[in-house]
Amino acid sequence: MKLRTRLTAWYAGVFLIAGVALIGLNYWLLASFAPVDAGIAVSRAIPTTELGAVYPGYADFSAVPAGELPTDTLVVSGAEAKSEVMSTVLWGSIIALLVAAVFAVWLGWVVAGRVLEPLHSITSTAHRLEAERLDQRIELDGPPDELKELADTFDGMLDRLASSFDSQKRFVANASHELRTPLAVQRTLIEVAVAAPDATEDMRRLGAHLLDTNERSEKLIDGLLLLARSDRGLAARELVWLDEVVEDEVESCRALALEKKVTFEVRTRRYLVDGDPVLLAQLVGNLLRNALLYNQPGGTVTVELDQELIVSNTGPTVPAQAVPGLFEPFRRLRDRTGTAGSGLGLSIVQSVARAHQGSAKARPNGGGGLVVQVNLPETGVRQAS
Incomplete structure (x- = not known):
């Protein structure tokens, strides 16, 4: 009730x-x-105060002897x-x-x-309210009563939360940006050392290992920067054909698909989105690379774009209870720790979708693998067919 x-x-x-x-x-x-x-029986005859003393409402009435009453009188x-x-x-x-x-x-x-x-x-x-949208306030007008006090307390709490989230996002973005320079310097020094004529075989093997570690760190930092950028929302928007973005990203992943022996199945239609083309390309690219990296030889990656963007693969079985955790940063399945991923792929997908007032969800694929569904608001503009 x-x-x-x-x-x-x-x-x-x-x-x-x-x-x-x-x-x-x-x-x-x-x-x-x-x-x-x-x-008693009464009539409006002679006024008397005797009856009015007992019944104040009958002060204007007088008592009449019973013998003088008409024969049809009811007493x-x-x-x-x-x-x-x-x-x-x-x-x-x-x-x-x-x-x-x-x-x-x-x-x-x-x-x-x-x-x-x-x-x-x-x-x-x-x-x-969401963690990425803390700009809403109640701003209740009215007398200073209990409800006004509750609304003001709620607004104050939102101010503190927004300040805390903004501070955290700025820290992640600044720290990631500051780390890119020393990593680039390290990569250059390692490449120079490995390419030196007097470099031994052991030094070259060590250099290759360090370059691989450096590349992982750079990917991680790039992912953190992208996540921080999408969490701050969109500074500017433009019309983007999502189907063209999907086609471009599929082509850029062809080499990885050949390496993993995975084939693409793509079905799209014209789909116009109002958003950031760079972030949308990162969203689609992360979905495709995840579907390739966590697939099996001879598997397929299915891409469908109709009412929403759906990317599914034929990888190993994913437990249903583990799916929600895949959207958290640095969360991966136990059997995925050996891959080259940084654990930010689906986190970035979800963050970019939210920045475009959309959503992302996933479910296990029936024959193994994962199905990721991304819902992005489609604009009302259509291109003539």
């Missing part, structure tokens, strides 16, 4: 309790009122009159209470909606 319904029920319940108490008090006061014992005892009056008052009060209760329920529903309206603003803002 929603809070608004519960508040309405509380309002109506309190009203009914107060109404029943009021009816009970009136009924008790009416029951304690004692009428005259003898039966009612005081107890019967009291019972009739009490019954009429009781049922009239109950009917009035029920009508007022219906009005109280409607009014309680309206008032509860007005009271809870700021909470709806807080909830909708919380739903729009």
Whole structure:
């Protein structure tokens, strides 16, 4: 049951309790009122104060001897009159209470909606928030009450979180950028040392190993820079044909596919996206390289672009419970640690998709491997066929 319904029920319940108490008090006061014992009949004859002393409502009436009454006169005892009056008052009060209760329920529903309206603003803002989008604020207007204090506290928390996330992203980007220069210097020194005429065979083997390690480090740093860039969102946008990006990336991966003895199956249609062409190329390239690296000889990589971009491969079996962790940085399956990947591929895919107001998800492939689905908002512009 929603809070608004519960508040309405509380309002109506309190009203009914107060109404029943009021009816009970009136009924008790009416029951304690004692009428005259003898039966009487009245007429608007001569005013008297005697009857009005007992029944104030009959002050303008006078008592008439029983012998002077018409033959069709009905004489009612005081107890019967009291019972009739009490019954009429009781049922009239109950009917009035029920009508007022219906009005109280409607009014309680309206008032509860007005009271809870700021909470709806807080909830909708919380739903729009993500780790990469902390720019939303409630900014509730109104008197300084408890709800205003809650909204201001929530906004203050978001300010602190946004500052913390921005600081973390700047640190990753700056650290990655600063590390690129010494790695480039190291690679140059190693290449010069290995190419020297007096370099021994052991030195050349050591140099090759160091160059391989250096290349892994450079790929890792490039991945961190790209991840930090996509996490900050898009500074500028332009129209990009995603199908052309897919075709270009497939061609750039042909050599790796031949090396891994893997074939491509590509089915695309014209698909226009408003975004960053470099980031979109990285997204598609990471998907294709992951599908090639974690495949098996003679396997296939299927690329489909229709309502969304789907890349699937025929690699080893992937446990379903391990799939969500693949989108976390540096998380790989145990049997993938021997590959040349840095563990950032799917993290970058997800980050770039979010930067384009899209999403990325994965599931195990039926015959082994992984199926990755990337949903990117398509623009309304179409090219003439």
